[in-house]
Each structure stands twice: as C-alpha cells, then as structure tokens.
Amino acid sequence: MQALHSRWRLSPARLLRYGWVGFLALLLAACHQDMYNQPKVQTYDPSTFFADGRGSRPNVPGTVAVGAAQTDTYLYTGLINGVEGDVMPFEVTRAVLERGQQQYNIWCAVCHGEAGYGLSAVAQRGGIVPASFHQQRLRDAPIGHFFVIITNGVYRGDPEKDGYQSMYSYASRISAEDRWAIAAYIRALQLSQNATLEDVPPEQRANLGQ
C-alpha cells in the first residue's frame, strides 16, 4: 500500500525546509517597466517609424482641423477688400479688453513695454528699437492694422534683398480672437496715454493724483 501515497507529501517540516526556494524564484523576476514605459507615442516622444525620428508629425499642408475652417475672412485676415479694416469683428466688452490686457502683457510687453512706448528690458539689453504705439502714425492707424501686424509680422526692407523680419508672425501662437483683443487693448493704451482731463468723468476727477 505504500506506493499509493505520494512520496512528496507536503508536511510542515518540508515546507519549512524548501520554502525559501520559492523566495529565491522571486529574484529571477526582473522589474518590468512595461506600464511605466508604454509602447505609445506621447508628445515629443521619438519614433523609429518615421524617417526624421519625430513622433509628433507636422501638419500636412492644407490640413484644416475640425471646427477650424476660417470662414469669417475678416476675423482671420483683418482685411476688407485688401485694406486694413477699422472695425472689430466682434463686440468689445470689458472681458475682451481684460483678455487683451493679459495677452498683451504676455506677448507684446516683452518688447513694446507694458505702457506701449517701445521701452522694455529686452529692448534695452538686446539693442532693438520696437515701435511706440503712441506715435501719430499708429494713433491714426485703423485697428485692423495691429491685427495684420501681429498676424504677419513686420519686414524691414525688401525681403528679397537685404531686408529682414524685425517682428515675427504670432499667428501660430496667439488665436485670432486674442489677436483682436490685443488690438483693442492697444487702442485703449493709446487713449489712456493721450487722455485729457475732459476724458475723466467729473465725479471721478477728485480721485486723480492720489
């Protein structure tokens, strides 16, 4: 009858004697990082699939994202029949001006200064001369002019010959709505820097100079 019993019955003594073999087996398992490094491409991850090694692909020319069709030409070009328009494509509210101020202080104040005189730390250290918004030419310019400049940038001279781009286009960085909000805020800055006592409501005049 002896043969019916397995010779390897699990007795407590045996468990104690050979249990550590199981612990040793744990050492064989290396640390897997499969969840840590998942085989998916995230922003800026390199890729071996494409020849240039970039995981993020540049847009195919002519691509229009869903909902990004630029049907409102004036909103996206600032031009009416090829001429800079002098109206805002949407209503100017306090929220638009505050958005414009916030965006102006991020993008424009870097060179043109917070008050718009073309004075800033970058301009001073870099030896560049950004335009002042308070010169007569720009005070007379239509509001679309500021939008067109932010959208297209500024060329000094003829780009074919010796000209260079003194201000780059911000169209890829600032949305069209925000570019218009900045244009509106620049107009507000111009008004503020050339304001007279008559522009202040009589009941507020006592607060001036405080």
Place this chain on the structure above:
Amino acid sequence: MGQIFPRNANRLAWLSVFAGLLLVAELVLILAVYFRSNYFRQINVAIEQPVAFSHQLHNGVLGIDCRYCHVSVNQSYFANIPATETCMTCHSQIKTYSPKIAPVLESYATGKPIEWNKVHRVPDFVYFNHAIHVNKGVGCSTCHGQVNEMPVVWQQQAMFMGWCLNCHRNPEQYVRPRDEVYNMEYVAPANQVALGRQLVAEYGIMPPDQLTNCWVCHR
C-alpha cells in the same frame, strides 16, 4: 578526530538564522530607500541641455512670462517646449552671432528640432494635465520650484503619488488666485487656508473624495 565545533556553536547556528532573516529585511529596506531617494531620482540635479538656455535670465531678469514660450500650458495637457521659431523671434536680432545661439540657428535653418533633455518624467500610467491645474489656481512654482532662479533647470520635487495626493486631499492649502499662477515670486498669504477654501469653492475644485479617486490620474 576530535570535535571541530564546540557545544555552544549550536547557539551560533540558531542566531545565524535570525541574522539571515534580518539581512534580507535590511536589503529590502535599503533597496526601497534607494529607489525613493533623491539620488536615484536625480532630484536637484541640473540637467544639461543642448542649448545653454537660462530661465534665470529670460524669466527672472528679463521678466518674460512663462506663457510666452510654454504657450499650451493653459490649453493642453502638455506644457509645450517652444518651437525654434519662438527662440528666433528674438534671437534673429539679439545675440545672433553668439556661439551659444548656434544650435538654435542651425535648427531654424535645417528644420531639425533641438533635442531637449526631459527633466520631469511622469510614468505612462499617470495622466497629468497642466491646463486643469494652472486654470484652477495651481501655480507653476508650487510643483516646479523657483525656475526663475535656475540657470539650468533641475527637478526640485520627486513626483511620488503621495505628493500628488497631499494636494488632492488638501487643495485649499495650495491654490492661489488665477492672476498669481504665473508669478514665480508668489508667497502664500497668512490666511492661505481661508483664502484657499474660498478659491476652491469659486473655481469649482472637486471635493477631496472625488479628487482622490483612482480614475482622476489613472485612466
């Protein structure tokens, strides 16, 4: 042949069993401490970059807003690394001939991106969204430290889950007004908890039982 081991060697054999167990426990502890250490995680170690770009100069001294370069931080999950065009917006005119700018000029001319080295790595099983944090009043410096004082950027905080949860459990201790999110010099006011509670309500920040749910970060 005589006895090699004296009688009390039995006790030594007994003790060595416990010493062995203790050694294993210590080994596990040492490994755990090592893998959680700032040394292993390269915390406070400046990461060399292919271009000698200084946040200290650009943000600290010149006062360029974080969003001038990291445009998408409040629009997308990812705070973008600026395109070479962004660098060239200024450096096509400023310090154009400096050897430090050379890799930028080359990248702009060839269209080959500059390969910056990643400083903050979040595991792929964690979903982190920059936009929701900065738009709900979590400041840049809360997680990234005083980047405005870093000539070369380093990570100043190991990103443990417990560290994330600390804020997800007590958001009122860390949120600031939205206007102050990009202010690198911001110091929490004395009434932070009262202000924080008010901001949590105003910005509609989820209550901690929802904010600490697994799906918030692991999706």
